[in-house]
Amino acid sequence: MKSRTIKVDNLARVEGEGALFVKLNGQQVTDVKLRIFEPPRFFEAFLRGRKFHEVPDITARICGICPIAYQMSSCHAIEDACGVKITGPIRDLRRLIYCGEWIESHALHVYLLHAPDFLGYEDSIRMAKDHPEEVKRGLRLKKAGNEIVRLLGGREIHPINVRVGGFYKVPEKKDFSALAEELRWARDAALETVRWVAAFDFPDFDRDYEFVALRHPDEYAINEGRIVSSKGLDIAVREYDLHFAEQHLSHSNALHSRLNEREAYFVGPQARYSLNFEKLSPIAKEAARAAGLGPVCRNPFQSIVVRSVELVYACDEALRLIERYEKPDKPAVNVEPRVSTGFGCTEAPRGICYHRYRLDDRGVILDAKIVPPTSQNLKTIEGDLWQFVESHLAVQKDKLQWQCEQAIRNYDPCISCATHALRLHIESE
Amino acid sequence: MTAEPNALAVIGVGNEYRGDDGVGVVAARRLRALLPECVSVLEESGEGAALMQAWQDAVWVVIIDAAHSGAPPGTVHRLDARLETAPAGFFHYSTHAFSVAEAIEMARALDRLPAQLIVYGIEGESFAAGFGLSPAVEKAVDAVVERVAGEVRAALPQHGR
Numbered sequence: 001m002k003s004r005t006i007k008v009d010n011l012a013r014v015e016g017e018g019a020l021f022v023k024l025n026g027q028q029v030t031d032v033k034l035r036i037f038e039p040p041r042f043f044e045a046f047l048r049g050r051k052f053h054e055v056p057d058i059t060a061r062i063c064g065i066c067p068i069a070y071q072m073s074s075c076h077a078i079e080d081a082c083g084v085k086i087t088g089p090i091r092d093l094r095r096l097i098y099c100g101e102w103i104e105s106h107a108l109h110v111y112l113l114h115a116p117d118f119l120g121y122e123d124s125i126r127m128a129k130d131h132p133e134e135v136k137r138g139l140r141l142k143k144a145g146n147e148i149v150r151l152l153g154g155r156e157i158h159p160i161n162v163r164v165g166g167f168y169k170v171p172e173k174k175d176f177s178a179l180a181e182e183l184r185w186a187r188d189a190a191l192e193t194v195r196w197v198a199a200f201d202f203p204d205f206d207r208d209y210e211f212v213a214l215r216h217p218d219e220y221a222i223n224e225g226r227i228v229s230s231k232g233l234d235i236a237v238r239e240y241d242l243h244f245a246e247q248h249l250s251h252s253n254a255l256h257s258r259l260n261e262r263e264a265y266f267v268g269p270q271a272r273y274s275l276n277f278e279k280l281s282p283i284a285k286e287a288a289r290a291a292g293l294g295p296v297c298r299n300p301f302q303s304i305v306v307r308s309v310e311l312v313y314a315c316d317e318a319l320r321l322i323e324r325y326e327k328p329d330k331p332a333v334n335v336e337p338r339v340s341t342g343f344g345c346t347e348a349p350r351g352i353c354y355h356r357y358r359l360d361d362r363g364v365i366l367d368a369k370i371v372p373p374t375s376q377n378l379k380t381i382e383g384d385l386w387q388f389v390e391s392h393l394a395v396q397k398d399k400l401q402w403q404c405e406q407a408i409r410n411y412d413p414c415i416s417c418a419t420h421a422l423r424l425h426i427e428s429e
Numbered sequence: 430m431t432a433e434p435n436a437l438a439v440i441g442v443g444n445e446y447r448g449d450d451g452v453g454v455v456a457a458r459r460l461r462a463l464l465p466e467c468v469s470v471l472e473e474s475g476e477g478a479a480l481m482q483a484w485q486d487a488v489w490v491v492i493i494d495a496a497h498s499g500a501p502p503g504t505v506h507r508l509d510a511r512l513e514t515a516p517a518g519f520f521h522y523s524t525h526a527f528s529v530a531e532a533i534e535m536a537r538a539l540d541r542l543p544a545q546l547i548v549y550g551i552e553g554e555s556f557a558a559g560f561g562l563s564p565a566v567e568k569a570v571d572a573v574v575e576r577v578a579g580e581v582r583a584a585l586p587q588h589g590r
Contacts, residue, residue, distance in 0.1 A: 042446075042558035042559065043446075043558075061444065061445075061446045064444065064474025064475065064476050065474075065476060108476070108478055108527065112477075112478065112527050112535075113527065123531070124527070124531075124535065125531060125534045125535050125538050128535055128538040128539055129538050132538070132539055135535070135539065136539065139478055139481065139482075142478050143478075143482055146479065146482065
């Protein structure tokens with residue numbers, strides 16, 4: 001039987017490092033493993049014994065790309081434990097800072113990490129030499145997102161202005177005027193982005209995924225909602241642990257998440273989009289339609305288009321929130337600790353980020369659980385690779401290798417959240 | 430943010446929750462206490478696009494980061510980014526695919542490099558999750574702080590404002 005080896009040592013342009021291992025026997029894939037090296041649950045252990053108000057600042061350090069997701073999920077979980085619900089302008093500001101993180105993260109992934117795959121460049125630096133205007137547009141878009149995070153978070157990286165109950169300081173309405181102007185440019189640039197990526201070539205690929213995302217009755221869910229799926233799951237955030245489990249597999253230090261009844265599931269922009277298309281703003285919906293997307297998108301290679309549609313939405317939504325902003329009387333509501341367990345789940349750029357904390361009467365953390373989005377997609381990424389390699393064995397080795405990396409980047413895996421190091425190997429028996 | 434044509438910036442890169450990866454941040458904090466206020470001292474995670482933004486208003490920039498080239502822990506590397514290519518994977522162990530080296534090369538491709546860009550890399554020993562620097566790295570911080578402070582002072586008459 002003919003055997004072959006495909007081996008790649010570095011999985012580039014993924015926010016982290018790790019390894020993919022694919023084993024072939026003739027025309028059959030016999031094994032796919034995403035090997036992940038994770039600092040085993042350092043943060044969960046580290047949070048035990050800390051006071052509840054320290055949690056947003058500590059968890060923000062888990063990831064340099066999506067600190068807001070960790071801050072928001074932890075604030076919501078702790079407020080849930082303490083029986084506090086945030087409404088009005090503070091709730092809006094949280095949604096706004098989250099839009100900033102989506103813009104930053106999506107612009108980075110679309111322009112600098114994923115587009116080179118479609119245009120045939122090894123990396124964005126080589127792409128920039130031929131497409132400088134596009135790269136500059138991507139960098140300016142990302143900066144617009146950074147500016148939102150900087151204005152509300154105090155600084156772009158590891159923002160320090162977010163607290164349990166709200167913010168330490170909130171801006172005046174007039175503070176938003178320069179930002180709003182830049183966001184109007186950004187919304188146009190995001191529309192241009194959708195047109196740009198929609199013209200890329202996408203490999204034919206489709207699987208019967210179970211999409212999982214938050215859903216909210218009044219808005220495209222970011223900070224709040226029920227956890228729903230395309231196969232009928234519809235649960236409150238506090239029921240998460242009853243339906244989802246994390247497995248420790250020998251080939252990976254990152255825990256692999258699965259749905260108890262049905263195994264692998266898919267979180268992130270494509271899941272949000274496919275479950276909540278109707279809640280997108282008119283301009284985002286129109287951009288999607290013009291790009292040829294239906295209300296559900298099952299080809300993960302088109303995730304770059306979906307991510308760009310969310311870029312339009314996040315700019316549009318940020319502008320809407322800025323326009324209606326009125327400074328609240330107080331930057332935060334008072335949160336008193338109590339003996340309780342709280343649950344929080346928000347939509348990080350890459351998908352749902354789940355936090356659970358148990359507090360004592362003084363607000364000391366007794367127990368913490370954090371599930372980043374990437375660990376939830378690992379099983380689905382492995383499944384994609386399995387099917388993709390098997391149906392593309394005729395493809396030339398180098399190209400197949402390239403497309404495997406591209407298939408992983410479809411998920412924008414933020415492996416620095418879930419883990420520490422990643423490499424790619426495709427081998428045959 | 431208004432552009433200051435004569436701005437000097439020192440940027441510490443890293444994650445202090447990952448052992449020696451935090452060395453750039455530790456060095457930046459010490460330099461903040463030493464340097465005059467006209468020098469911007471910034472802390473960055475190492476995400477490349479944010480880094481390009483951090484130096485965009487400066488003409489004279491020093492970056493301090495952890496390195497993992499295989500040299501003994503505490504080894505200090507100095508690179509003049511205008512003259513040399515930054516080796517990918519050399520700086521910043523903590524995993525970002527678009528990181529310090531890529532930011533420098535991207536800025537070069539787009540003609541956005543500052544007039545002067547020096548990168549100090551301090552060879553790390555442990556990048557596992559946790560606080561604190563290894564002894565050899567801790568020792569190197571003092572030396573780097575002194576060298577950077579010296580370079581800044583020498584540059585001040587020309588670039589300070």
